[in-house]
Structure formats: C-alpha cells, structure tokens
Amino acid sequence: MGANHRMLHLNLFINGMGHHEAAWRHPSARPERLTDIRYYQHLAQVAEEAKMDAVFLADRVSTSPRAVQSGTVSGFEPLTLLSALAVSTSRIGLIGTVSTSFNDPFNLARRLASLDHISRGRAGWNIVTSGTDQEAQNFGFEKISSHAERYERAREFVEVALKLWGSWDRDALVLDKERGVFADPEKVHELNHHGRYYRVRGPLNVPPLPQGHPVLVQAGSSEDGKAFAAAFAEAVFTAQQTVEEARAFYADFKTRAERLGRNPDHVLILPGICPIIGRTEEEAKEKEAQLHGLSDPRHSLLLLSNRIGVDLTDYPLDAPLPPLPPAEQIEGHRSRTQLIVDLAQREQLTVRQLLLRLAGGRGHLTFAGTAKQVADFMEEWFVTGAADGFNVMPQLMEEGLNDFVNLVIPELQRRGLFRTEYTGVTLRDHYGVPATR
Amino acid sequence: MGANHRMLHLNLFINGMGHHEAAWRHPSARPERLTDIRYYQHLAQVAEEAKMDAVFLADRVSTSPRAVQSGTVSGFEPLTLLSALAVSTSRIGLIGTVSTSFNDPFNLARRLASLDHISRGRAGWNIVTSGTDQEAQNFGFEKISSHAERYERAREFVEVALKLWGSWDRDALVLDKERGVFADPEKVHELNHHGRYYRVRGPLNVPPLPQGHPVLVQAGSSEDGKAFAAAFAEAVFTAQQTVEEARAFYADFKTRAERLGRNPDHVLILPGICPIIGRTEEEAKEKEAQLHGLSDPRHSLLLLSNRIGVDLTDYPLDAPLPPLPPAEQIEGHRSRTQLIVDLAQREQLTVRQLLLRLAGGRGHLTFAGTAKQVADFMEEWFVTGAADGFNVMPQLMEEGLNDFVNLVIPELQRRGLFRTEYTGVTLRDHYGVPATR
Secondary structure (H helix, E strand, O other): OOOOOOOOEEEEEEOOOOOOOOHHHOOOOOHHHHHOHHHHHHHHHHHHHOOOOEEEEOOOOOOOHHHHHOOOOOOOOHHHHHHHHHOOOOOOEEEEEEEOOOOOHHHHHHHHHHHHHHOOOOEEEEEEOOOOHHHHOOOOOOOOOOHHHHHHHHHHHHHHHHHHHOOEOOOOEEEEOOOOEEEOHHHEOOOOEEOOOOEEOOOOOOOOEOOEOOEEEEOOOOHHHHHHHHHHOOEEEEOOOOHHHHHHHHHHHHHHHHHOOOOHHHOEEEEEEEEEEOOOHHHHHHHHHHHHHOOOHHHHHHHHHHHHOOOOOOOOOOOEOOOOOOHHHOOOOHHHHHHHHHHHHHOOOEHHHHHHHHHOOOOOEEEEEOHHHHHHHHHHHHHOOOOOEEEEOOOOHHHHHHHHHHHHHHHHHHOOOOOOOOOOOOHHHHHOOOOOO | OOOOOOOOEEEEEEOOOOOOOOHHHOOOOOHHHHHOHHHHHHHHHHHHHOOOOEEEEOOOOOOOHHHHHOOOOOOOOHHHHHHHHHOOOOOOEEEEEEEOOOOOHHHHHHHHHHHHHHOOOOEEEEEEOOOOHHHHOOOOOOOOOOHHHHHHHHHHHHHHHHHHHOOEOOOOEEEEOOOOEEEOHHHEOOOOEEOOOOEEOOOOOOOOEOOEOOEEEEOOOOHHHHHHHHHHOOEEEEOOOOHHHHHHHHHHHHHHHHHOOOOHHHOEEEEEEEEEEOOOHHHHHHHHHHHHHOOOHHHHHHHHHHHHOOOOOOOOOOOEOOOOOOHHHOOOOHHHHHHHHHHHHHOOOEHHHHHHHHHOOOOOEEEEEOHHHHHHHHHHHHHOOOOOEEEEOOOOHHHHHHHHHHHHHHHHHHOOOOOOOOOOOOHHHHHOOOOOO
C-alpha cells in the first residue's frame, strides 16, 4: 500500500452527554458538565489524540419548556464553542452547523473566516436550512418557509459566502511598511451581489483564509438536499440504515457530483454510526438495553415530533405508526422523515419499538457489538462503496468515545484503514479535499 | 482605606497593531501577526497579568479596497475572537462590540450566553447601532436607517435579549437522573415577544448564564445614545477631550441613570485614553512625532469620512475644516462627528492638523508623557468626578501596552488607585456591578 492509499475519515460528532436521548441519565454521565467548557475541550483532545479528522457539532435554534424537561437543550452556539476548541487543540478539524435560514451571509462568512484563521485552517461549515416552525418563530416568522424555497435561499447564501471568501486575492496582503501599502486595493474586490434573497456589497473585512474557504459539509438527503450537496458539499453527512441503501446513495451521489464537473473523490460520503461497544456482543447489547431502559417514550415521541415537524404526541405507543403525510408535503426535515417511515414499515414496528430504534441516534444507524464487529462493519461499508468514512456518534459520549478510540481505532489502524499520525495541518489536508473556488 | 474603597477600572481596548492609524508601519510592529491568534492571546494575557478589568474589542461590519490599502481591516469577528481568548485566560473580562442593526436577538443572545459560560462569567457586550451606509450595504440595504430609528430598534433588541437571558429561572436546571427531569418546565418560559421590530418565541436554548446576563456596555454620546445608555448600560465608553467636558458628561449621566431608578454606582463611566509613554516627556513626544510621521493625510481623510459618514476626501488639507451638516442631520456617528467639529473650532485647526489630532485615537484623548504624568492625569479625572476608570487605547499596541502595564499600573497601585490582585472571578465582580434583571 502506498502513502496515498485510501483511508477512512472519522469525525467525532459531539452531542450533549451522548447521542442516546437518555445518555444524561446514565450513571456514568455528569450532565452538570454540559455548560463546562472543559468537558468539550476534553472530548476534542481525546479525538485529536486518536487522530480523528474532525469534531462535528449539530445545531437547532430553538427549544421549549417541554423539551428541556427531558434534556433536550441544544446548548452553546457551535462556532462560539469551536473557537474555544480551536485554541485547545492543534490538528483536529472543527465543523459547526449553522443555518442559512436565520443568518446573514456577511456575518456568517466573517465568523467562519475568523474561525479558520484562529484554528489555522481547520474550519468546516455544516450547511443546514432548519426545518421547524418552532425555530422560525424565534426569528420573526410564523412558519418555516417551504423546503424548496429554503434550498433556493441556501444556494444563494453559499454563493455569496464563497464570493466573500474569494473577495481578497490570495496575494492581496502586502504589508509594505515603507510604501504604506497594507493590502493591494486592486486585489481586494467588491461583490456588489444583487440576488433574489441577498444584496451584499463586500469585500469581506477579514484577509484570505488559510483554507481558501471552510470545508463545506451538508447533511440533507432529500432531492433538494442532494442537488444542493452535489453542487457545493465537500463532505456529506448522511443517515443510512443498510449497506445496500448506503451503496446506492454513494454511487448516485458521486455520479451527480461528476456530472456537475466535480472530482468525485473530493466529496466524502460520511454516514452516521452510533456504536455501543462491549468486550462481548452480549455486553454491548446489555449496555444498549440499559440506555433504552432510561428512555421515556412520551418524551421520545415529543422529540420525534419536533424533529420531523409533525405532531405525533397523541399517538398510541403499541400500535403501528399511522400514515404520515407524503414526503413532498412535509416542509420540515423531509429525508429524515422518509427514512423513519421506511424503517417502521420495513420492520413492521410499533410506535414504541420505532422510538427505541431512534433513541440511540435519531435515525442514524445504531450498532451494539465488539470492537472487531464495529471495525468489520466499517471496513465492509468502506471497501464496498458505501462510505468514505463515518461521523462517529457515541451513544454515551465519554465512555463510548473512550471505547471507540481505545478499541476500534487501533483495530482500524492495524488493518491499515486509518491514519496513525496526522500528515497535514488543515481539515482540507485530513480530508484530501483541495479548495477549488 | 477599607477593602471596598473606590478603585479605577481599566480596560485594554485591543485594536490592530495599535490605536494610532499608522501603528502597523512602526518599526516594532509585526502586522503579519494580525491574523495570528497568538498575538491576541499574548495581549490578553499581558493585560490579565496586570489585573486589568477587561479586554475590549470594537467592530465595524464593512471595509473597502481603498480602506484596506492603508491598513483598515476590522478583522476577526469580536465574539469569535473572545471565545478563543476565554480559554486562554482565567480572570480578565471579555467585552465585544456587536451591532443591533445587523443581527437577530435570538442568535446574538445565544452567542453571548455561550461566551459567558465558556469564560465562566466574563462576557460583556458593547452595544452599537452601526452608522454607515457602507455597512448597511453588506446587509441588503442602500442606506443606514435614521439615527432615531436605529436606537429605537436597539432598545427593543436589548429588551428581547434580556428576556431571553431571563427565560430560564436561576434554579431551572434540576438534573434529576432518577426522575428523568433535566430542567423544571415550570421554570423555563416562552417569551412570545411581539414588538415593533421583533417577534421572538423563546425560551433561549442555553441554561442560565453565570453572570445572569453579560455586562452591557454602550458608547454613544448623542442624545439618543445617552438616553439608551442611561436605561441599559452598566459601563459607558465615551470620548471626552477635556476634564471639564468629562465632568459635565459624568454628572449628567449619573443623574440620568438615577432618575430612571438605577444605582448610579452601577454605571461606570470609562473615557478612552490613548497614551504614549516615555521616560521623559520629551521622549514621549518624540514617539508621538514618529508615529505621526508615518501617517498619510489622504488616508486619514478617507478614514474620517468613513467614520462620520460624510465624504471629505476632496477637502484641501491646509485650510480650516469647512462646515459640516448640523449634528441633527447626521444619521451616522452623530456624537463623534460633533466632537470632531468642536475640536477643530476650539483649537482653530486646519484639516491637516485635525487629522493628526485624530490619528492617535480617532477622537479619543491622546496623551504623550511620562508614566507619572499619565497616572496624575488619571487620578485627577478619577477623583474629580470625570471618570470611574478608562478604556486604555495604546497607540502602539505591544510596546505601548508594555509601557502602560510596566510603568503606569504600578504607579497607580502605589497610589492605592488600582487593584494588585483580582478579588473576584466574573466581569461583574471586577466592575462591582450586580446583575439587576
């Protein structure tokens, strides 16, 4: 194997006390640390020690009294948190989720430019459009705008952001004290962008970014989401339940990117995986059962309702999932809703059973097994064209992360599937994805 | 003197390579460090070592090819930068400027809440309304809205932010694993704010802040600005040219706050001062002359034009300042413009002379002298009711800061005017200003 043979890419997706919705109730969890920066510094440092590609933060711009009752608080704003983590680490990438629906391109492009400088080239932006009325109601709207309109707006938003990041030529900064020329004004450009949603004069008020622009990440798997991601995304975070579905998604996605003139190797497909690792498979299943036993199905139903934007809270728990509106009528998180409906139908699940299937990772694939089984699983997906790597979502953040880095990563390294040292310094270096704009 | 005797409050206002507009051209300046986070970490650590109350960051949300030519780039977004500084320091306060005209209350309240948690209670928000068309043009507008309307909007913005920070009762977080109660839903409140400018549902998705809410700082000295600050500000950053003017401002301001039912001791008045320190007065004046010699008057005129929102770039340099529009017609930075006009008239300055007077601190008081003279000056202002402390603005950031902390602060400490150790951990502790909302 040469130095450039294909390697797995592994992000640590940090989420509260863990991705299992009841993680904070686990005996080992210390939920008082959720507002303690040292908790996040520790997780990022553990992931960096393990040579993972990046930490990843999701986001949601609302909560409710009922949701916080059972532990659903989105918490710190991702880019604010990542900036603190940037100076607490030196190599690991820093990917934050920020919505295009409730931000201005100038401010967000600038904040990401700042993070890219502060981290010396490790910033990534997970682009979301937000999908719930509850979020829209924190920003002056009654209802979230339509799925199609959100993606149209997102497209223009990203185009403007790319123009802002490109508004200084790479060699614009001169710093000539003698002549008093700080930057060459011929190499710093106004945008004068006048689009459908945005009017932005520019230029950006931050010098050129170490990475050119932050790594662009996208997670939507709806038709609109895939078209958007094929055009812009450099890493795609996706929820896939079976290797067959994942392969089909992977092949389709790489083809779409290629058709748009892009190098398909420069778009990484990273499904989520929520592992629970035991010394034996039995121990892993016991750990999973323990977490499931801490779930409250009425709260799970509220979470699911909030997530897909359809109120399910009065549904009976021990009956099959009643029909939901067809996907094209769902203006919220369309692809996730479709995945959930398919899962319930394929496996003939009652609502209660479905909720437990979702408890560990909200629709991402959950996997309870030994380190070897997790490594086998990842290897199969990796070598058969289902994934370029994974967004790793430990169901119990500290204990599960420790199991993953102490048991699974060494196994992947033994198999030559994962780096043993960082070979570069930026997130683009880790991902092998050059800035092309 | 008792433990609670009145002490000076000193912020370090960090600005590029220094507050003098030509600071980056000085032989000791290393402008390539402007994008290096270690530069800012170093400055904050020096200020913390000297027991200063806070670092302070200004902001402007635009630049232009002509402005960057001579070194005017606002640079990193303040809160992103402060979050990195929060984990690089442990005691010093962190005050960032953010505009109410180009942000959403929900996002900004959340980012400040995040910073307050990450810093364990050291966040401050300098509230500005932005004053130029150039900035407005980065956010979809042709022109900046009127002075009065910006302040009306700012008032509602701050009211919403305070409601969001207050949307969790202090004891709302329960973390009862046994019963599965993360937070008490009776103690987490929706706002359902429906105002003239904003509709925000709430609650905030971040648990209660260490400080209750960030320290609110305001810098406007116009009539609108003073009315706003008297209602909300806990520290007022102001530009005053003479001790008489400063005393009048101070007395007027404390009276305004008292009339609104506030404790006047809980509103600190902190004028800006731009010191240049020499071993002798002569040496200090030489240092000042050296910096002035690096200024380019044509660039200074552009800066001034951008600052006050009136195009002066074709004015002859060696004639008196021509009349400007009356203050009430200026929709930009009204009080700063008035200060500049008054200064030019009082001292009968030509445009060129005025520009040099502004070069060191953009209208803030500049002072070239010995450490003893600076300390005398500060003491006089402090004991005669002109100031509760100062926003210290070194004209040359590194060298001038070193002079200030090595020479002036020990002199102030010898006089019992400045702390020798931090006595608390939050910015509110340092300022002696409790959260009242």
